Amino acid sequence: MTAEPLLQPLFLWLAGAALALLTVATLIGAVLAQRVTTPAGHDTVRNLNARIRSWWVMVALFAAAMLLGGTVTLVLFALLSYLALREFLTLTPTRRGDHPGLFLSFFVVVPVQYWLIGIGWYGLFSIFIPVYVFMALPSLSVLGADTTDFLTRTAKAQWGLMLAVYCASHAPALLWLDIPGYELPGALLLLYLMTVAQLSDVFQYVFGKLWGKTRLSPGISPSKTVEGLLGGGLTAVAIGTGLHVITPFTPLQAAGMSLVIVTAGFFGGFVLSAMKRDLGVKDWGTLIEGHGGVLDRLDSVVFSAPLFFHLTRYWFT
């Protein structure tokens, strides 16, 4: 990582591409809204346009945070972790005895995890939640002397922290990787991960809506199709390969990394869908219009961020 300013031709090209993509999507959405005739079609197009509007906001927020620097990016992700954990625990039954541990999860674990990343203490941020918090939380809960569903309650709180905080925090941690010979700002690696993971979701949705026939697993995620997965996944890998210019990877390595991101992202969305079905809800929340909650938008990043981080760290630093 270097301290070079992010505002350089490469970033401007990428920002321009995002702007063009959003504009095209908005125009297509407007045309579809004129043409659609069936009531079911109206619902789909209304949801599509809500999604596109939300994408404008998300892209603008993310770009602004990256331009303002590492600390702001870290704060943005800490806030997203807080909101995602709030969504997860809202749907998870808890009892009175869990209260102190849950309070600490939100107001101590989240800030400490991101602070450890910010000071670059890799050795501790990578074990803080899976080791220390793993034991501290049930130790606190057990003081409440309430054994009803103790294992279930403990396990669910741990899952919430692992997904919403631990896994998600590996995305901004990319900014602190020191890669020899890589002269570009570290924020571009984060941009790479987010672009490939999110475009994979977007193109899976587009391919699925246009050509999807074979349901992948109706019981878990009714909208996922084989055609969507293959078409969307391969498109995202192709884009990820082309974007090797902003990474330390060769085109072939970038293709492999994109494949990892896409595969992990797919399973992230799939696993979290299964959890939603188990909890009896359609979405994790309502904060992002058209998409659902923060966790609905981050489910693919949550699974791909730690893998991408560790593969990059192991082979390139």
Place this chain on the structure above:
Amino acid sequence: MMIPLLRPALLGLTRLLVGARASWEGCAPADVPRIYFANHSSHLDTLVMMAALPRELRARTHPVAALDYWGGSALRRSVAVGCLNALLVDRTGKATAEVMDAMAAVLDGGQSLILFPEGTRGDGAVQPFKSGLYHLARRVPGAELVPVFIENLNRVMPKGMPLPVPLICTMRFGAPVAPPGDGEDKAAFLERARDALVSLSHSSQSQPRTPSQETAR
């Protein structure tokens, strides 16, 4: 004073903590005289209700709050009255007629009230209602009686826990309850109003199962 800044700050913090989402299930937001009656689940009830209301209704809606607590200091009073439009009432029972006059005056002026008719809060279950709602509904029969179930807030700050845990709270606005009928006595009306509130607590699929229900499944 600091009020113009304090109000958005308080409402913003409330949303960051509990989301405060309004779900209009039995009626639409409308600027007509209404008595919103809600379950009392934590100290944050009033703030969360105000944060959930649309801005234009918030300015014309007054939560009824206890004078002995909220009038206790200049700061509390300015938060309650200045930020939250609260109508402070003496709940000691010494000035029942004045309290009723003040509440009726708000409704007669075309504005709305928020009441918590349980008086005290239990651990999750909705307690029997106090009689104030009945007397007020008889006094101002034109006001709509809208039940509001505040979901999850008792998990945010359970009784005896001083610190909050951030969880998303949804306010479920139900269909208006008919005012007390001619042959209906106080107890029957209060029971009917309470039932309307309780039935809102089961109306959602997104309602998290309690651990015991989950075990039974």
